[in-house]
Structures are given as structure tokens and as C-alpha cells.
Amino acid sequence: MAHFHIVYFDVDTGFYPSFHHGLAYIIGTLKEQGHHVTLDHLATLEDIPQGIARLDAIRPQIMGLSFTTNQFQYVRTFLSHEQRHKPLIVAGGVHCTLVKERLFQELPSIDALCIGEGELPMRDLGRAMDNGTDYTTTASMIFKTEKGFITNPVAPLPQLDDLALPDYTLFKYEQIIRDGGESFPMLLGRGCPYKCSYCCNHVLRDSYPNKKDYVRFPSIPRSIEIIQSNLKLYPNTRQILFADDTFTLNKKWIIPFCAEYKKVIPLPYICNARVETITEPVVESLKDSGCASIEFGIESGSEWLRKNLLNRHHSNDKIRQAFAIVRKHGIKTFAFNIVGIPFETNAMAQETFRFNQELRADYGRCFFFFPYPGSEIYEVAKKFDLLPDNLELVSGYTESPITKPMHQSHSDIRKNNERLNILFMVRSIGSKFGLHPILETVLVHSAIVFRKPIFLLLDPKSSNAWIRKTRWLIRTLFQRYLRGSNAKP
Known part of the structure; x- marks a missing residue:
């Protein structure tokens, strides 16, 4: 063989x-x-x-x-x-x-x-x-x-039940799960029906002859089999992280899945969702089955930017409504955001900061915009000469602005990224220990003043062994004690 x-x-x-x-x-x-x-x-x-x-x-x-x-x-x-x-x-x-x-x-x-x-x-x-x-x-x-x-022609997409079970044994799985706070990342469903301009899902979908089947979930028995097979690999798992693009997309799948999960898997879990998919029945099912946190893509607090540049048409009120429903049922929230989007102004970045202050997600992360080739917004960046000359040399989107400046300087974009990530750091501590909002605000503004040494310590590109070790330790502590669940298998 x-x-x-x-x-x-x-x-x-x-x-x-x-x-x-x-x-x-x-x-x-x-x-x-x-x-x-x-x-x-x-x-x-x-x-x-x-x-x-x-x-x-x-x-x-x-x-x-x-x-x-x-x-x-x-x-x-x-x-x-x-x-x-x-x-x-x-x-x-x-x-x-x-x-x-x-x-x-x-x-x-x-x-x-x-x-x-x-x-x-x-x-x-x-x-x-x-x-x-x-x-x-x-x-x-x-x-x-x-x-x-x-x-050769692209073959039709298979049904997920027909595929072999995933095998994580060749990865350093013990270290990955342990350093992630005993949280086991898994994938059940595939595909996303939305057409966000910064994503390539629509291009991938159009590659297939049966593109209407691009969004798929395994049957509920097969889903449980996948989870149980994975858990045998690491029995000390304390929490599951479902990496599906939109775990809550199919109401006819998610509600019965939650009912079955509750019967046989005694572990809390984290999942991704779009605000459009958040309803009372769905969130009730998630909570009842052990959902500890839901991750949302907020991306920007500017409705104009979301609608006209990102092709995300939900309003800020829709986001507020989704967060309110989730919070009502005692599920924590995570907010993803992006800065440095083409046409973003400093005022729009301030909108994003204020909107995230208002939402009070329990956790969050802000990234720099990255123009992926094949995405619609890549063509926008190309049209307006925003692409860097060395895009192929950029290894990530966490350390510095990537596209050429338009309405903001790189210094402003970096500052806005740091301010948001400080907000999320403080919120994660406040959520864990029940800090008063006024105290959180004081801590946020104090940390913003001293943000340079903070982000030097957290620099993902640093070659300093001590900084790398400290960054790993901070991340491990966050995953285990701030983000992780206290539940035991």
C-alpha cells in the first residue's frame, strides 16, 4: 500500500x-x-x-x-x-x-x-x-x-455519513488539547451558505457540480459516533469546541442533535453561530444540552461597513437581540472583530469599540483585515491599490496591518486593534470574577495607556524565548481558567 x-x-x-x-x-x-x-x-x-x-x-x-x-x-x-x-x-x-x-x-x-x-x-x-x-x-x-x-472534473460532494471517522492521532493531540484547557476541537458539519466578501466559501461552493449540497451535516447518530470516537482518544477532555462555521444553521438538525447529545455526552461545549440563526427554541436547546459559550462574528460596529464592504446585512439591533437571547439563557458570548477593512475610517473603528463595549461579550478577539485571493474584497483592495507588494510574505493577521493605508494610518489601525483586544482581555477577567462595569471601564482605559509593554509581551512574532514562553503561559491560563469550563467528564 x-x-x-x-x-x-x-x-x-x-x-x-x-x-x-x-x-x-x-x-x-x-x-x-x-x-x-x-x-x-x-x-x-x-x-x-x-x-x-x-x-x-x-x-x-x-x-x-x-x-x-x-x-x-x-x-x-x-x-x-x-x-x-x-x-x-x-x-x-x-x-x-x-x-x-x-x-x-x-x-x-x-x-x-x-x-x-x-x-x-x-x-x-x-x-x-x-x-x-x-x-x-x-x-x-x-x-x-x-x-x-x-x-479532471471536480467530483460531487459526498454525504458526510459516507466518510471515514476523523483521525487525530498523528497530531500532537495530547499537548494541543491539554494546552487548550482540556478542550477538544471537533468538526461535524461543513459549508456556509452566506457570502461574506472577505471569505472564500462562495468560490469553494461554486467549484462543485452539486453546489446545492455544499452545506451538510452528518446524521445525528453519526455525529454522536464522531464525538465518542474522538473522546476515546483523550478521555480527560473537559469541554468540546465545535469548529463548524455555523453550528446553529439548520434548526431541523440542531434541536434534535442537542436532545441526543444531552443523553450521551456529559460535557459542555462551545460553538459558532450567526446572529440570524439565534432564536429562543434554538438557544433553549443549546443551553439544555450543555452549551457554555457561542462565538459570533461581529466584525465591525459600523452597519455601513458591514453592509457595503463585508456583505453582512444584519443590523446592530439584530446583534443586540441575539446577544440578549443568549445572555438570558446563561450562555457566554465571544465576539470576533476586524480592523483595517478597506474604506474603514477612524470614526468607524471607534464605532466598533463602542459597540463592543455595549455588547459586553464575555470574550473576544480582534484581527487585522487580510485580503484572501479569490474573495470579493480582495478584488476591491486590488482595484484601489491597497494590496501590499509582499502579500505572500505575510504569515498571519494578528501582528500588524496588512493592506496599504486608505483612510487610516497603520499606526491608527494598530492602536484600534490593541484597544479592542485590551477591552476583550478585561472583559474575560470581569466575566470570570464578576467585576463591576465601572471597574472594568477603569481597567480598560488604564491598560490602554500602558498598552505598548502589554503587546510587546504578547507579540506573536517575537523571537525572544522568554516572551514566547510567557505568551504560551498566558494563553494556557486563559484557556484553562478564564475560557474553560469547570465541568468534569
């Missing part, structure tokens, strides 16, 4: 290394077919030469590369090193699906691309290689040959 070696590029993103759920499902699929599978999870610059050395040592037949746009520079570095062993190199992920054949020019070492979800294409590629048949006819894949490109 074929030996698949997967290299997951997750280098210096500003996040603590975590699972890649798509790869977990691919690994499960390949193992089910009897293939030998190995994984390198590259999370630091130091991991890259080690990964190259390991490749020469294990000599796989197929090497799969998984990366986002942010990781392009590290993939190029990895492939630029001379390798004594040359496997068939297959690249996959959202970036590959968006740029397609252009990637062969950018990374000449690559032999093939996997378009869209990878379980079935990688399964079929392995079968063809084992059987000695022509693997260049594999559906959902593009191959580079001496005569040119072979572009």
Missing part, C-alpha cells in the same frame, strides 16, 4: 498550533484503505529543516502539502531545499482551490493539485497507485505533465 506523508504548514500564525480537521478526515480515510500515513505539523521556523530531513529519511511515495495563502512563503522555503528523495507532490487546501494552475508556476516542484475536499481524491489517487493504473485521471485533481496540464 502507498505511503502518504502529509506536511501541514502552520508556521508563526499568531495562534497556538491546533488541529486541521480536514486533514484528520483525510488521514482517517487513507488509514481505512490500509495506507501508511505520516504527518509533519510545521508550527515554527525551526520545524522546517527538521521536516525536510524527515522526508529524506522516510521516503514516502506521495507527499501532500496543506497550506493557506498566509503560509506560502514557508512552502516555497520547504520546497526550495534539495531533496534526495522526490515523491509525487500533491498540494491542497483553500489557496490551491482558488488559484488552481497558477500554483504550478509559483511552486514548480508541485506535481498535482487537489481541488476542494480531499478525502475522496486522495483515496482514489492511492488506489490508482496501488493498482498501477493511470492516476492522472483522478477526479478533483489537476496534474502537471510534460505535455501540459491534465484538469
Whole structure:
């Protein structure tokens, strides 16, 4: 049977290394077919030469590369090193699906691309290689040959119940879950029906012949089976984090799922939701089944910016209503926000700060806007000459503004990012210990004054070992004692 070696590029993103759920499902699929599978999870610059050395040592037949746009520079570095062993190199992920054949020019070492979800294409590629048949006819894949490109049709999306169970054993799962406060990230459903301009979901959806089936959930029995299988891997799990784009999207699925979850899974959980999906019956079901926190994308406090730039048409009142319903049922909230969006003014950024002050989410995070190739807002940034000259060298969206200045300076954008993240830091402490809102306000304004040393300590790009260790410790304490649940399995 074929030996698949997967290299997951997750280098210096500003996040603590975590699972890649798509790869977990691919690994499960390949193992089910009897293939030998190995994984390198590259999370630091130091991991890259080690990964190259390991490749020469294990000599796989197929090497799969998984990366986002942010990781392009590290993939190029990895492939630029001379390798004594040359496997068939297959690249996959959202970036590959968006740029397609252009990637062969950018990374000449690559032999093939996997378009869209990878379980079935990688399964079929392995079968063809084992059987000695022509693997260049594999559906959902593009191959580079001496005569040119072979572009095969994209296969229809499968039903999720037909896929193998995900396999997280090749990741450093004990460390990932433990450092996340004993919280096990999992993925059940797939796809998102919304068309946010900064996201690529609509492009991915349009890649498939059965795009109406893009949004899918496993059956409830299969969902419970996936969860129970994962929990066997780490029995000390204290909380589950469902990574589905919009866990509450399908009312006909979520309510009976909650009823069954309550019967057999004695653990609290966190999930993502859109404010449009929040209703009393849905939130009652979530609360009754152990939902501890719901994560929402607020993105901006400016309704004009959300509607005209982000293609998010809900009002601030709709957001207020959703937060009120969730808070009424005793579920905590998390607010994601973005600063540095094209056409954002400093006044709009102040709206975002004030709106988040009003919402009083228990937790939150603010990121810098990143123009992903293939997204609608990327074209806006390109049209108005906002794209940086070195976008491929940007590894994340947590450390500094990315696009060229428009109505705000980079200094202003950075300041607005820091102010919001300080607000969320203080709110997480206030939520945990019941601080009075007036005291929270005093702490926020005091921390804003001293924000430079605070963010020096939290710098995700710092090469200082002491700062990196301190940042890891702060994150671990936050996940375990501020964000994590006190419940035990």
C-alpha cells in the first residue's frame, strides 16, 4: 500500500498550533484503505529543516502539502531545499482551490493539485497507485505533465455519513488539547451558505457540480459516533469546541442533535453561530444540552461597513437581540472583530469599540483585515491599490496591518486593534470574577495607556524565548481558567 506523508504548514500564525480537521478526515480515510500515513505539523521556523530531513529519511511515495495563502512563503522555503528523495507532490487546501494552475508556476516542484475536499481524491489517487493504473485521471485533481496540464472534473460532494471517522492521532493531540484547557476541537458539519466578501466559501461552493449540497451535516447518530470516537482518544477532555462555521444553521438538525447529545455526552461545549440563526427554541436547546459559550462574528460596529464592504446585512439591533437571547439563557458570548477593512475610517473603528463595549461579550478577539485571493474584497483592495507588494510574505493577521493605508494610518489601525483586544482581555477577567462595569471601564482605559509593554509581551512574532514562553503561559491560563469550563467528564 502507498505511503502518504502529509506536511501541514502552520508556521508563526499568531495562534497556538491546533488541529486541521480536514486533514484528520483525510488521514482517517487513507488509514481505512490500509495506507501508511505520516504527518509533519510545521508550527515554527525551526520545524522546517527538521521536516525536510524527515522526508529524506522516510521516503514516502506521495507527499501532500496543506497550506493557506498566509503560509506560502514557508512552502516555497520547504520546497526550495534539495531533496534526495522526490515523491509525487500533491498540494491542497483553500489557496490551491482558488488559484488552481497558477500554483504550478509559483511552486514548480508541485506535481498535482487537489481541488476542494480531499478525502475522496486522495483515496482514489492511492488506489490508482496501488493498482498501477493511470492516476492522472483522478477526479478533483489537476496534474502537471510534460505535455501540459491534465484538469479532471471536480467530483460531487459526498454525504458526510459516507466518510471515514476523523483521525487525530498523528497530531500532537495530547499537548494541543491539554494546552487548550482540556478542550477538544471537533468538526461535524461543513459549508456556509452566506457570502461574506472577505471569505472564500462562495468560490469553494461554486467549484462543485452539486453546489446545492455544499452545506451538510452528518446524521445525528453519526455525529454522536464522531464525538465518542474522538473522546476515546483523550478521555480527560473537559469541554468540546465545535469548529463548524455555523453550528446553529439548520434548526431541523440542531434541536434534535442537542436532545441526543444531552443523553450521551456529559460535557459542555462551545460553538459558532450567526446572529440570524439565534432564536429562543434554538438557544433553549443549546443551553439544555450543555452549551457554555457561542462565538459570533461581529466584525465591525459600523452597519455601513458591514453592509457595503463585508456583505453582512444584519443590523446592530439584530446583534443586540441575539446577544440578549443568549445572555438570558446563561450562555457566554465571544465576539470576533476586524480592523483595517478597506474604506474603514477612524470614526468607524471607534464605532466598533463602542459597540463592543455595549455588547459586553464575555470574550473576544480582534484581527487585522487580510485580503484572501479569490474573495470579493480582495478584488476591491486590488482595484484601489491597497494590496501590499509582499502579500505572500505575510504569515498571519494578528501582528500588524496588512493592506496599504486608505483612510487610516497603520499606526491608527494598530492602536484600534490593541484597544479592542485590551477591552476583550478585561472583559474575560470581569466575566470570570464578576467585576463591576465601572471597574472594568477603569481597567480598560488604564491598560490602554500602558498598552505598548502589554503587546510587546504578547507579540506573536517575537523571537525572544522568554516572551514566547510567557505568551504560551498566558494563553494556557486563559484557556484553562478564564475560557474553560469547570465541568468534569
